Amino acid sequence: MDETKTINKINELLEEHNVWRKKECLNLIASENVTSPEADRLSVSDLSHRYAEGKPFHRHYQGLGFVDEIEALTQDLMKNLFRAKKVDLRVLSGTLANAAVFKGITNRGDNIISSSIPNGGHVSHTQHGICDVVGLTDYAFPFDYDEMNIDVDKTIKLIEEKNPKILLFGASLFLFPHPVEELADTAKSHDAYVMYDAAHVLGLIAGGRFQDPLKEGADVMSSSTHKTFFGPQGGIIFGGDSLGDEEWKNIENAIFPYFVCNHHLHRLPVLAQAAYELSQYGSDYADQTIKNAKTLAEELHTFGFDCLAEHKGFTQSHQVVLNVEKNGGGKTVAELLEKNNIILNKNFLPGEKITKENMNNPAGIRIGVQEMTRCKMKADEMKHIAELIKKAVVDKKDVKAEVVEFRKNYTEVGFC
Structure with a gap:
């Protein structure tokens, strides 16, 4: 291998890709977006070289005083934008956000109700993904194909039959708001947590549109941060008012050390900038x-x-x-x-x-x-x-x- 030719070729390919996708294509992938010039500027810093384990002001590494403040301020921006009392920015993807929540509030052998893959569900919602890793059995929401949405009446019967630990709303194919408010009371009366995967619609929620899952009864909201929410690639978890401190602590303890050690600190200023832009x-x-x-x-x-x-x-x-x-x-x-x-x-x-x-x-x-x-x-x-x-x-x-x-x-x- 000629290393010089190889690295030069990689540079050429990168430039060709940048021109093609940013200037010559109609980008209509539903799970992508672009960051602003200011966010791009913030993405390149010394934070790319640094390492952190643990939560702000409670790290296992030294040299992170400024990072602690950046992360805490970014948390405040996200809490304010989504009217949430709890938030954790450390997960590196929506899938890992789901994994941390599953690990934090369920036990092996528990049941979960979520959307099947053809009906819009993400693979991490099913036994083809994270459910299998943490030992959950998934059952599919009954679906009303005329309304293109979850069938509320049939879901109530399924909750009564399966006693799920989590009722998981949200989808990858997601045309209409899910019936969170209509099903939250039934779920909680059967000791189930109401969870909402907002990955695709987080930016719409930030704009006050589509729906407000935490207000409608969700205990916890997971998401990625780079679809309709035009931030950096990454994940996030919000805790609702109805989620107890002990459950939130269990989720935080699942994030680290189970699924994340260093949480890629260069994301944080970019996430803050995106939150600011969406607030405006x-x-x-x-x-x-x-x-x-x-x-x-x-x-x-x-x-x-x-x-x-x-x-x-x-x-x-x-x-x-x-x-x-x-x-x-x-x-x-x-x-x-x-x-x-x-x-x-x-x-x-x-x-x-x-x-x-x-x-x-x-x-x-x-x-x-x-x-x-x-x-x-x-x-x-x-x-x-x-x-x-x-x-x-x-x-x-x-x-x-x-x-x-x-x-x-x-x-x-x-x-x-």
Whole structure:
């Protein structure tokens, strides 16, 4: 190996990637976003070189006095933004946030009720992921396919039958608010904790939109910090008013030493900056994001795409979901669009059975508008994106050059 050629090649690839994704692509992955220039500036500091174990002002390492203050102030910003009394910033992803909560408030052999993967659930909510690691048995929420949401009446019966330790709301395919308030009392009357995975909608919640899980009865809220919440890659856990001090302490003790030692300190100033930006611009950002998603869905529907939940206005979040089975399936469509610089992902659809045949090519695609919204796109731009998708998928036209030219006008980050 020629090490010099290798590192030069890596530098070339990085620059090519930066230009391609930041200046030439329509980024419609529902789990991504971009940070502001100020957040980018804060991400490069001596904190990248430092190590910490434990909570602020109670570390196992020296030399962290300034870090302690930064972390404590960031905690305050997040508590204020989400009206929460407890917060822990140390988890490094949404999955690890879920793992720490599971470990902290359940025992092996307990049951959990969450959304199945086709109905929107994240793999960490199931026995295909973290549930298996911590010894939980998962049962799927009954789903109302007309309403595209959890079936409340059937869930009450399932709670009575299975006596879960956790009722876990939130999803990766997430069009409408979940019935937290409608089910919280029943869950708690059966000694179950109400948990909400806000990873996809945390930025909308910060803007006062979608729903307010902690106010609606959630005991604990887990999340990542880089989807609709436009912060650094990482995780977070909030404790609600109803969560006892002992349970919160158990969650904190599960974070370290079970799942995190050093918690990547360079994230903290970036997280603080994102929280500040959302405190100032969050309501406008959330409103525009939801409006853009609705506009995109309506226009795609007009072009003949099978867009889920038409009778409910398609969506109340950042997401739009299409059944593209007639167009060749999710993988086929996603790969075709990638060749045209339109980036999104394949997805199972609610009610779809997972088989060997469709494992790699499910019926759906999931679209998220939050990143392009942050790049100052509005309704007219959503209509143009729908037209570009139609040209590529239905008309089989090459629209790559048109996409590149269109994206040139939207490279600045807004809401900051």
